[in-house]
Amino acid sequence: MTYWIRLGAICFGLLIVSLIGWAVFLPASHPMLERAGLLAPMRAVGLPIPEASNGAGGGGPPFGRGGEIQVVAQEVANADADSRLVAIGTARPLRGVTLTSEVAGTLENVAVSSGDWVEAGSLIAELTVEAQQLALARAELALRDAQARVDRVAQLRDSGSATQVQIDEAELALNRATLDLRDAEFELRRRQITAPISGWIGLIALEPGNQVTTSTELARLDDRSKLLIDFDVPERFVGLVGVGDALQANPLSRPGEMLQGQVRATDARVDQGNRSLRIQGEIENEDDRLRPGMAFRVSVELPGEPLPLVDPLAIQWDRDGAFVWALDDESKAQRVRVEIVQRRDDAVLVRADLQAGRIVVIEGVQNLRPGAEVSPREIVPAPQGEIVEDATIQASGSAEQSETSPDI
Incomplete structure (x- = not known):
C-alpha cells in the first residue's frame, strides 16, 4: 500500500512540474491552461509565467534585428458592406376587377370567350x-x-286662353316624362355588363340561361402588362427601402430566371400584429409570360456600411471572441477586438477600431504578445474581397429561411 501511495505522489509531482514547465517555456499553452483554470493559480504563487499568446506551436519566437519578431503583415482596407434584403412575395395584376351584374336576372348572351383581350367599355355579357x-x-x-x-x-297662351297654372302643369309633366325616359334607359344599361378596364378575360364559368345575382362572379378581368409583388419586411428595415429602389424578382417556379423591377410603394404604417412593413414591387410583363398569383423571391440591395476589410488569416480567437494583432505607431503588437460582419472570397469585413492603412499581422501570430516589438518582413497588398452569394438578409418567407449576416 505504501508503494502505491509513493508512486502516486511521484506521478503527481511529475505532472505539476510538467505543467509548470509547459506554462513557463511554452506560451502557446496559455489558452489551454487558462480554460482549465490553472494559469491564474500558477501566477498567484509567483511563478515566472509570461503573458499568454495566441495560436499553437512551440519553441522560442523568431527574432529579427534587436529582438523584433518577424511577421508577415497587411494593410487594412475599407469597403462597403454589401447586403441584400430577400423576401418571398406574391404577384397580382397592375389592375384587376371581378365582373358581376348590377342586378339579378337571366344571362342572355356572353359576348367574349375565356382568355380574350378586351378594351375598356367593350360588352362582356347581357341579361334579358x-x-x-x-x-x-x-x-x-x-x-x-x-x-x-x-x-x-x-x-293657347299666345291667344290668351291658357292660364299660368296650365302652363306650369304641362311643363312639369314634360320634365317628369324626361326623367322617366332616362330611368328606363338606365335600367336597360344595367342589364349590360361592360369592361371597366382593358385587360385579359379569365375563365368564364357561366352560360346563357344561367340565373345570376349581384354577387355572382361572371369572370375576372386583369391588366397584367405589369405585375405588382407584395412582400413583408421586418420593421427594422423601415427607411432602408424606398420608392424607386431597384429590385430583382425570381419566380420560384423558374429558378434560373431573374427579372428587374423597382419598388412601387411602401405601406403607410407598420403592422402591429407581426411588426412588419408591407412593400409593393413592380416588374414588367410585356411578353405576358407571367401570371398573377405566382410566388417570387424578391431581393433589394441595401445601402452598405463602410467597414474595415482584413485577410481571414488575421482573425484570431480566444475565450473572449475574435481579435486581430495590429501594430501601433511604434510597431508594437496590440490586440484589437473585432466583430465579423460579412465574409467575402478572400477577405472579411469586420466592425472594429481599425482605420484604413493600419497594419495587421497575418503570419507569425503564434509568437506575438501585447506590446511585443514587431518587424514585418513582408507587407502584402490590402485585400479586395468580392461579395459571396449568401450575404443576404432573409426578411420573410418559408420556415426554412433564416436571417444571416449582415445584421442591420
Missing part, C-alpha cells in the same frame, strides 16, 4: 331585357305626349 325595353317604349311615348301637351298650351 324585354321588360326594360317595354318600359323604355312607354317612357318614350309618355315623353312625346307630354311634349305635345306643352306645344298646345303654348299656342
Whole structure:
C-alpha cells in the first residue's frame, strides 16, 4: 500500500512540474491552461509565467534585428458592406376587377370567350331585357305626349286662353316624362355588363340561361402588362427601402430566371400584429409570360456600411471572441477586438477600431504578445474581397429561411 501511495505522489509531482514547465517555456499553452483554470493559480504563487499568446506551436519566437519578431503583415482596407434584403412575395395584376351584374336576372348572351383581350367599355355579357325595353317604349311615348301637351298650351297662351297654372302643369309633366325616359334607359344599361378596364378575360364559368345575382362572379378581368409583388419586411428595415429602389424578382417556379423591377410603394404604417412593413414591387410583363398569383423571391440591395476589410488569416480567437494583432505607431503588437460582419472570397469585413492603412499581422501570430516589438518582413497588398452569394438578409418567407449576416 505504501508503494502505491509513493508512486502516486511521484506521478503527481511529475505532472505539476510538467505543467509548470509547459506554462513557463511554452506560451502557446496559455489558452489551454487558462480554460482549465490553472494559469491564474500558477501566477498567484509567483511563478515566472509570461503573458499568454495566441495560436499553437512551440519553441522560442523568431527574432529579427534587436529582438523584433518577424511577421508577415497587411494593410487594412475599407469597403462597403454589401447586403441584400430577400423576401418571398406574391404577384397580382397592375389592375384587376371581378365582373358581376348590377342586378339579378337571366344571362342572355356572353359576348367574349375565356382568355380574350378586351378594351375598356367593350360588352362582356347581357341579361334579358324585354321588360326594360317595354318600359323604355312607354317612357318614350309618355315623353312625346307630354311634349305635345306643352306645344298646345303654348299656342293657347299666345291667344290668351291658357292660364299660368296650365302652363306650369304641362311643363312639369314634360320634365317628369324626361326623367322617366332616362330611368328606363338606365335600367336597360344595367342589364349590360361592360369592361371597366382593358385587360385579359379569365375563365368564364357561366352560360346563357344561367340565373345570376349581384354577387355572382361572371369572370375576372386583369391588366397584367405589369405585375405588382407584395412582400413583408421586418420593421427594422423601415427607411432602408424606398420608392424607386431597384429590385430583382425570381419566380420560384423558374429558378434560373431573374427579372428587374423597382419598388412601387411602401405601406403607410407598420403592422402591429407581426411588426412588419408591407412593400409593393413592380416588374414588367410585356411578353405576358407571367401570371398573377405566382410566388417570387424578391431581393433589394441595401445601402452598405463602410467597414474595415482584413485577410481571414488575421482573425484570431480566444475565450473572449475574435481579435486581430495590429501594430501601433511604434510597431508594437496590440490586440484589437473585432466583430465579423460579412465574409467575402478572400477577405472579411469586420466592425472594429481599425482605420484604413493600419497594419495587421497575418503570419507569425503564434509568437506575438501585447506590446511585443514587431518587424514585418513582408507587407502584402490590402485585400479586395468580392461579395459571396449568401450575404443576404432573409426578411420573410418559408420556415426554412433564416436571417444571416449582415445584421442591420
